[in-house]
Amino acid sequence: MSSLATLAIYILAGLGGGLLALRTGIPAAPLAGALLGASLVSMSGRWDAAHWPPGTSTGLEIAIGTVIGTGLTSAALTELRHLWRPAILITVTLVATGLVVGLWSSRLLGVDPIITLLGAAPGGISGMSLVGAEFGVGAAVAALHAVRLITVLLVLPMVIRLVLSFTAGHSSS
Structure with missing residues (x-):
């Protein structure tokens, strides 16, 4: 074919x-x-x-970046003025945790540290897969992020609903 x-x-x-x-x-x-x-x-x-035609990957990266960039509006910047401290705390914590989990997974499970470090990184599947592709491990990184993404997308909304229903039932109004 x-x-x-x-x-x-x-x-x-x-x-x-x-x-x-x-x-x-x-x-x-x-x-x-x-x-x-x-x-x-x-x-x-x-x-x-x-096998994507030459330049397609670059075009898709630009498109993904554009889609994400359009979500960063002046309203988001206004919110960031109030949320800069949690943004820094969350970023530092996620990067540090990703490094620890990535290195630990590599040693414990005998997997290439590049795969586990990029797989544990707090980036999105598209970004981390593209970085992984530059190191020759894009498919493995994509697989790890796919498992994480699908799990988070399925589990986190249920957890949020559970937490909201629990806190709504125990509010002190």
Whole structure:
């Protein structure tokens, strides 16, 4: 099969997974669904690896950066004026924890430290996978982040609802 036809299969699998996931109502459903759809096709072994045309990866990185950047509005900047201390605390804590967990996982489980450090990093799947690709471990990093992302997207909303229902029932008004 031609590489263009193979790429089309992956794109359709990602599109189908993203559209199907939209029906679930989970946060970031299109991203998680597209990730699952394309990865299931890839893991099936029925098709060769997708080879994106030159420059496509750069274009997609620019598009992802643009989507994220458009969310950083003047309102977000105003909020950051009030939230700069938690932002620093959370960032430092997540980076330090990612380093500790990444190095610990590498030693304990005998996995390449580049994979575990990037896999434990607090970045998003797209960013960390792209950094991993530059080190030649993009697929492994993407797999670790996919597990984390899907788990967080499924578990955290339930935990938040549980905490909110518990705190609403115990408010001191």
